Amino acid sequence: MLYRSTLLPALLAAGALLLSPAANADDNGSISVTDDTDREVRLDTPAERIVSLAPHITEVLFAIGAGDRVIGATDHSDYPEEASNIPRIGGYTSLDLERILAKEPDLVVAWDSGNSRSHVERLRELGLTVYTSEPRGFDGVASSMERMAKLAGTGDQGRAEAERFLDEIEALRQKYADREPVPLFYQVWDQPLMTVNDDHLIAEAIAVCGGENVFGHLDRLVPRMDREAVIEADPEVIIGGGMGEDDPTWVEDWRQWDNMLAVRRDNLFFLPPSLLQRHTPRIAEGTAMMCEELQNARDRRPDSP
Amino acid sequence: MTRSFLLAAGVLLPASLLSLVVALAWGSVAIPLGELPRVLTGEASALHATLITELRLPRALAAFAAGGLLGVAGALMQVLLRNPLADPYVLGLSGGASVGALLAMLAGLSMFSVSAAAFAGAMLSTLIVFGLAHGTGSWTATRLLLTGVVVAAGWGALISFLLAVSPTEELPGMLYWLMGDVSHARHPGPAWGVLVFVVLAALPLGRTLNVLARGPMQAASLGVSVRPVEWSIYIAASLITATAVTQVGAVGFVGLIVPHMLRLVFGNDQRVILPASALAGGILLTLADTLARTIIAPEQLPVGVITAMLGVPVFLFLLYRSR
Numbered sequence: 354m355l356y357r358s359t360l361l362p363a364l365l366a367a368g369a370l371l372l373s374p375a376a377n378a379d380d381n382g383s384i385s386v387t388d389d390t391d392r393e394v395r396l397d398t399p400a401e402r403i404v405s406l407a408p409h410i411t412e413v414l415f416a417i418g419a420g421d422r423v424i425g426a427t428d429h430s431d432y433p434e435e436a437s438n439i440p441r442i443g444g445y446t447s448l449d450l451e452r453i454l455a456k457e458p459d460l461v462v463a464w465d466s467g468n469s470r471s472h473v474e475r476l477r478e479l480g481l482t483v484y485t486s487e488p489r490g491f492d493g494v495a496s497s498m499e500r501m502a503k504l505a506g507t508g509d510q511g512r513a514e515a516e517r518f519l520d521e522i523e524a525l526r527q528k529y530a531d532r533e534p535v536p537l538f539y540q541v542w543d544q545p546l547m548t549v550n551d552d553h554l555i556a557e558a559i560a561v562c563g564g565e566n567v568f569g570h571l572d573r574l575v576p577r578m579d580r581e582a583v584i585e586a587d588p589e590v591i592i593g594g595g596m597g598e599d600d601p602t603w604v605e606d607w608r609q610w611d612n613m614l615a616v617r618r619d620n621l622f623f624l625p626p627s628l629l630q631r632h633t634p635r636i637a638e639g640t641a642m643m644c645e646e647l648q649n650a651r652d653r654r655p656d657s658p
Numbered sequence: 659m660t661r662s663f664l665l666a667a668g669v670l671l672p673a674s675l676l677s678l679v680v681a682l683a684w685g686s687v688a689i690p691l692g693e694l695p696r697v698l699t700g701e702a703s704a705l706h707a708t709l710i711t712e713l714r715l716p717r718a719l720a721a722f723a724a725g726g727l728l729g730v731a732g733a734l735m736q737v738l739l740r741n742p743l744a745d746p747y748v749l750g751l752s753g754g755a756s757v758g759a760l761l762a763m764l765a766g767l768s769m770f771s772v773s774a775a776a777f778a779g780a781m782l783s784t785l786i787v788f789g790l791a792h793g794t795g796s797w798t799a800t801r802l803l804l805t806g807v808v809v810a811a812g813w814g815a816l817i818s819f820l821l822a823v824s825p826t827e828e829l830p831g832m833l834y835w836l837m838g839d840v841s842h843a844r845h846p847g848p849a850w851g852v853l854v855f856v857v858l859a860a861l862p863l864g865r866t867l868n869v870l871a872r873g874p875m876q877a878a879s880l881g882v883s884v885r886p887v888e889w890s891i892y893i894a895a896s897l898i899t900a901t902a903v904t905q906v907g908a909v910g911f912v913g914l915i916v917p918h919m920l921r922l923v924f925g926n927d928q929r930v931i932l933p934a935s936a937l938a939g940g941i942l943l944t945l946a947d948t949l950a951r952t953i954i955a956p957e958q959l960p961v962g963v964i965t966a967m968l969g970v971p972v973f974l975f976l977l978y979r980s981r
Contacts, residue, residue: 428957441956446830449956450841451709455687466827471769471842479712547826575826 386500389487390465396482399506400460404453406473407445407464409631410486411436414462416514416634417498419505425456432627432635448472454479460504462486488632490557495519498634514634521637525561529644532563533651538583538615539566540593541630543603546578555629558636562644564590584610590650591615592643594626618653622646662924670937674722677944681718682710684948686955720843720905721947721961722940723850725912727902729939730856732913733920733931734895737871738888739799745914746899749806749892752910753813754783755903759835760820763828769842772835773904780900783809788892799874802892838909838962840947852901853940856894857933864929867891871928909962912939915969922976942969 385395404425405411411430414423420435425442442456443449445467453461458481463473465487477483484504488497495515502511539555541547549555551569559566567586568576583591593604601623608616615621624646628639651657683691689706696702697710731746738744746752758779762772791805821832860867866887869877874884899913916939917931924930946964953959 443956443958447834447841447958449686449951449958451685451687451713451951452956454709454713455705457705469831469842475844479708573825577822 384503384506386484386503388484388500389489389493389497390485392485394460394482394484394504396460396504400458400482400504402456402458402460403505404442404456404458404461405430406442406448406462406468407486408432409633410462410464411439412631412633412635413486413494413498413501414505417502417505418507418510418514419502422505424458425453432633450475450479454481460484462501486632490554491519491522491636494554494632494634494636497632518634518637522561522640525637525640525644529563529648530561532648534563534565535590535647535650536567536586536588537564537590537592537647538568538586538588540591540603541575542594543606546580546583547575548578549575554632554636558629558640558643561640562647564643564647584613587614589614589618590620590622590647592622592624592646594630595623598625598627618650620646620650620653622649662927663930666920666924666930666934666937670934670941673941674937677941677948678718678722681721681944681948682714684952685709685714686952716844716846717840717947717951718944720846720849721840721943723846723853724840724843724902724905724909725916725943725946726853726936726940727849727856727898728909728913728943729916729935729937730853730860730932731895731898731902732915732939733917733928733935734860734867734891734898735913736917737867737928738891738895739803740871740873741799741803742918743914744803745910746895746902747908747910747913748803748810749787749896750783750810750813751780751896751899752903752908753810753817754779754781754786755900756836756908757813757816757820758782759907760817760824760832763832763835764820764824769844776907777900777904780896780903783813784893784896784900788889799888834960835907837960838907838965839960840906840943841951841958843905846905849901849905852898853936856898857936860932861929864927864932867928867932868926871926906943906961909943909965911962911966911969912942915973916942919969919973919976922980 383395383397384399385393388394401422402424403414403419403422405414405423406427408427408429408431411423411426412432414420415433415436423439426436426439427443427445428441430436430439442452445464446469448468450472453476461476461481461483463483463485465485473483473485484501486497488494495518498515499511502508537559539548539559541549548568550571550573551566553574556566556569567588568578591604591607595601595603604621604623607613607621610616624639624642628635628642683694687709689709693702693706697707728746735744735746735748736742755776758775759772762775787806787809791802821829824832866882869880869882870884870887878884917935920931920934920938924934942965943961946968947961950959950961950964
């Protein structure tokens with residue numbers, strides 16, 4: 354009896370031990386996810402030494418609770434504040450391969466459209482495990498968070514954050530998406546003047562808020578625009594980023610065209626670029642700000658109650 | 659000739675070795691100098707061995723070969739065109755190569771295909787200039803030069819067009835390629851093969867080139883069949899430049915400045931200048947690339963920025979002293 358009474362709890366404990374990591378691991382006990390370039394990324398144990406090859410990736414790693422495992426990051430990895438103290442490994446377009454290798458990371462998270470593919474390929478050939486990230490849209494941001502969290506062994510927090518992010522977006526969609534459409538021009542850059550089309554991440558924020566991108570139909574993801582075309586389209590709202598997080602000079606510049614509808618109604622809105630132009634969960638915050646500004650524009654309509 | 663040949667060899671050969679050692683020893687990660695010999699004996703740490711043999715060595719060898727090729731191509735072009743402003747790119751070669759490379763990048767092809775497209779573009783440009791300058795048969799160096807410069811201007815317009823219509827995320831890579839970037843170079847073997855072959859082949863032709871450098875009339879009167887020699891130089895210089903461009907992109911300045919520097923020091927004897935240009939070009943680009951990857955590390959610079967920063971003061975000093 355004694356034998357039996359000690360064995361059973363022991364078995365239960367062993368089972369519990371086996372079960373808890375099983376949530377994040379496959380049969381071999383290793384972790385495996387598919388990255389955005391359809392490559393399988395496999396780790397034997399959760400990553401503890403992570404190098405991030407883009408500012409928004411650093412930000413996502415912090416959001417999923419893996420910030421303390423990031424031992425190298427590219428320039429401009431400035432959010433959250435602790436990220437500024439991580440040792441630098443070059444700019445995202447010009448990686449210092451030597452320093453990345455010297456960090457001896459067990460996981461490198463690359464940015465497919467930002468990093469040079471030949472550099473990333475080189476890192477892989479040198480034996481590093483590389484997860485390549487290229488999130489498309491809000492769902493992509495959420496699923497990136499979940500997959501990166503799985504690799505970093507913070508799966509629960511990653512899932513929770515991803516869920517919270519999608520919930521916030523869904524709440525905004527419920528509230529604003531079906532309101533009166535607001536024709537708008539989104540300015541990504543000033544010289545040359547650039548906007549986005551309907552395939553861009555920002556377009557999804559615009560749709561959630563019930564906006565209507567006047568240049569959404571253009572072919573290029575980030576079309577370069579002529580000022581005349583914007584004046585002719587005469588959007589009700591002009592929203593733009595700027596050189597910094599608090600620099601509305603680009604949108605204010607439109608005031609010289611004082612017979613544009615957006616100028617007459619004072620619908621020139623600045624939104625901090627890092628809240629809308631980076632693929633991070635903070636885009637929910639940027640979207641909320643955009644929704645409020647579009648609502649302000651609706652309220653300024655002469656026929657509004 | 660023998661004296662300046664020995665002098666050039668005595669200075670440039672050790673300097674070449676030294677530049678390669680510097681490139682291996684110096685990087686953005688500090689590795690003690692003592693590790694270098696230990697990499698050879700296999701006693702170095704695995705990390706240091708990887709950094710030196712997998713990253714620094716191929717890169718240093720690629721930079722040296724490309725610099726050497728550009729130096730030789732520049733020396734040949736200056737003989738061919740009898741114009742001190744001639745460089746490997748003056749006839750539109752880099753323009754053709756750049757258009758090829760940018761198109762390949764725009765199509766999202768691999769770095770190997772980008773190199774191949776650059777080579778094809780350079781050769782296409784060579785054929786266009788060759789065909790047009792050949793024209794109805796009458797032919798002068800001036801005509802070749804003018805054709806080349808105008809074709810180059812055409813390529814320049816195409817490059818600007820491609821940059822203007824390319825997606826924003828491709829632009830940094832494109833600009834780095836246009837300014838010259840050794841960080842993608844992986845396989846310096848073929849470039850070294852071409853470099854060694856060219857230097858060995860040019861040595862016995864040095865006397866002919868010397869005569870040609872004095873002008874086609876004198877050369878013809880001394881029994882040189884000017885036209886075939888000139889076309890051979892043109893084709894050879896084009897192939898050499900195209901090979902260099904596939905390794906490091908459109909690095910400027912090396913081909914212009916290196917042969918002139920050497921002439922100021924060793925005199926204008928092609929039997930000395932051609933091999934010396936190979937070594938000095940290699941040294942310049944190897945050192946420039948070492949600086950490009952370390953000077954503001956972890957930030958990486960395109961090597962073309964550094965070649966000019968190193969070359970301009972050295973050249974101006976030599977020119978000033980030679981008055």
